Amino acid sequence: MPLSEPVPREHIHTRKVTCTGYRRADGLWDIEGHITDVKTYGFENHDRGEIPPGVPIHQMWLRITLGTDMVITAVEAVTDHAPFNACGEIAPNYEKLVGLKIGPGLKSQIRDRVGGIYGCTHLTELMGPVATTAFQTIFPIRAREAAEKQRQQEKDGDAPPRKRRSPLVNTCHGWRSDGAAVQRIAPDSYSEIPKN
Structure with missing residues (x-):
């Protein structure tokens, strides 16, 4: 059921967040996130000059690699568009997330490693849906494989409770x-x- 009919209004800004989960051939998992912010009007930017309507003011990418244990083993971040020339310089800092486990307390651990001046607000925010996507990608496969193993053990007569x-x-x-x-x-x- 969609939202109710809105009052007359003007479209100003669109943020899109897309996250995709992949199972790798080596047994690890890649979760990729992409965030864009675009405006319906052009405006002047100090570092980039005129930004036309529909051209991203923000466009960032984030890929985490993790094992079935949900521990991050690699991180790659890229900034294609940002309001300041310096924004992309911080992307390599996201490698500091290696070793974190997707689970309770993740947000505060991310802030400790790449919060404030040590990260990018948008890349850090993107870690929320990336973490959720990791869970949505990995847990159903793990559950299905565990159920298949359980069924096979029951069939073989050596199933644990x-x-x-x-x-x-x-x-x-x-x-x-x-x-x-x-x-x-x-x-x-x-x-x-x-x-x-």
Whole structure:
């Protein structure tokens, strides 16, 4: 269901964020993010001169490589368009994210390594959807492969007891521990949520 009909308005700015997940032939995973900001009007920029309508004021790329353990093993960042000539100079600093694990506390760890003057606001913001895309790319494949392995072990008669826990429990309303999804998908995690 789309949003309701808006009042009459003028289109001024568009930000696009695209993230794509890839499984590599070497067993690692690449997650790529791309961010652009464009305006519907031209304007003068001190470092770049006239920026026509539709030409990006920001255009950045970010690729992280990680293992199935969700630990970042490589990072590449590129700035194609930015408002200042110096913006692209900080892109190599994103290699400092190597060793971080996609999971709880990631945002603060990213800020510690590439926050403020040690990074680019847009590349740092892009790490949020890139991290989510990593999760969306890797976990379903891991779950499918684990289920296939479990089925094969059951078929062979040497299956360990099945535990159906999920790291997603209580991360959002749909995955609440007392909800129908958890009861169906991860029954070992199903429980009442304490009242506050």
